[in-house]
Amino acid sequence: MKIEQMHHVAYRCKDAKETVEWYGKMLKMDFILAIAENHVPSTHEPDPYMHIFLDAGNGNVLAFFELPTKPEMGFDPNTPRWVQHIAFKVKDRDELLAFKEHLEDSGVDVLGVTDHSIFHSIYFFDPNGHRIELACPDPKEDELLNRLNDVKWQMLEEWSKTKKAPKHAEWLHEKELADV
Structure with a gap:
């Protein structure tokens, strides 16, 4: 037995429409699917949701749930905000710098470029408060x-x-x- 690949990762969002628009504008991700139900299929409990899916490249899918009947989402108070993040690969340093400029021009606070030797990264937060990393490989990565x-x-x-x-x-x- 062996895992074939990641099917999708899912996070909570505050507003599904805002999230789709932000990821489309800021990270150029296509909106590929929406699923909405008033009951959770796996547990059958009543809990209306909107489940959105975004194309994160190469068969990778980033998904979000909007849960309008639940208390506002929070974050683990025992884990520093820099730990839990979503990291996406970009082609090279030029692409990384182009994203940095695009994000900053759009009013997003960006940290970095951070040199991790094997790759270089920038960090910022999406409108839901999730920390996002864009990383490009170093020429000597291998x-x-x-x-x-x-x-x-x-x-x-x-x-x-x-x-x-x-x-x-x-x-x-x-x-x-x-x-x-």
Whole structure:
């Protein structure tokens, strides 16, 4: 048995129409499907919803639920906002910078470009408060991923014992964290 691929990921949204329009305008995602019911098909409980699906490229689908009868959505107060995010790949640094300019020109606050060595990222929030990352590969991505692959098990083992960042790949963020 093996998972074939991601079918879709689903998050909650405040307003389905606003979400479709924002992702279409800001991230150029096509609206591909809407499903709405007054009862949840899996549990049969009464709970009206609108379920929207967006094309995130290469067969990847990003979905949202609007739940008008539920209290306003919140976020886990025990998890920092930077942890839970949705990351999308863009072709290259030029594309990343074009998105950054487009978002900023549209009034979106953008953090970065952040250098993760193997890739470079920008971060911002959608109108629902979900943190979004756009990432482009570094030209040396394959070589750098091989270096990380060589130490992944040692890093995991050390982390499991100490809960402190192992030094096996501290080169990864040395540019970003040089002043820390």
